[in-house]
Amino acid sequence: MVDGNSSLSVSAERRLQELGIQLPAAPTPFGTYVEALQTGNLLFLTGMLPVVDHKPKYLGRLGKELDVDAGRDAAYTAALSALAAAKQYLGSLDRVSRVVRLGVFMATSGDFFDQPRVADAVSDLFRDVFGIEKTSVRLVIGVASLPLGMPIELEVIFEVGE
Template identity: 35%
Template sequence: MSKIEQRLAELNITLPTPAAPVANYVGFIRSGNQVIISGQLCLNAGKLSHTGKVGASVSKEEAKEAARYCAINVLAQLKAAAGSLDNVAQCIRLGGFINSDPAFADLAYVMNGASDLMVEVFGDQGKHARSTVGVAELPLDAAVEVEALFEIKA
């Protein structure tokens, strides 16, 4: 078992099969030593875990959990791209999109669900730059979507 797979097991995380794209795009692109992961929704066991507006029908705690599910799906795509998560040199950037009620402002708290997981899994190599934005709507009414950029070891 690889070091990162062992860490995932300690966290009680089993990576799912990478989600298939729902439109005309791919789940990831590998360019040189970089992997760009398309936005991943909050799927758990193949179904959306949280739908609706954060700050209205979805609490910030539920949305943080949704962001964690998004990050797990990012890792599934990353493993498919890199062959092994032990080949990851650095999480460079995460981008978070929160399907938020216009009055909801605690977007950073929600996105910490994804950011915290990257650090839990990769340690210092999981620390990253980040953008988080509130949006009016997401595909399938998902509460959260996360995209990512990683560096792979040469």
């Protein structure tokens, strides 16, 4: 983990290098929409899914076909796609001035209650990349199903500067 006290002097791009994180190629749409859209100083990302090379990394529901660890990895994978989409759109993650909102939607069985622990995989990554002072508000919701049978979908809103 990157020390939160030094985060003001270290850029997000530099933190990625220090953490040894290689971003995947930015995701491409599964339908008729765009991956990122900016209005004013807010960058909205489309629902980010746990895909690798445009294929689902995980299928199923948490608490049924998948456990907490698989859910955390799926969430982390989707978060890497979010970072890749933002970087492609902005040119550099250093333009992100704040993570405004993180929505973590999970396909779950009816008796799965560990949603916050799964969502922390995303929150922890964003904290480590952008710094503790840019931590977002968060919404965590369990649902019956998500697109293409995947277990996780992220909603991400970044505030951007010049």
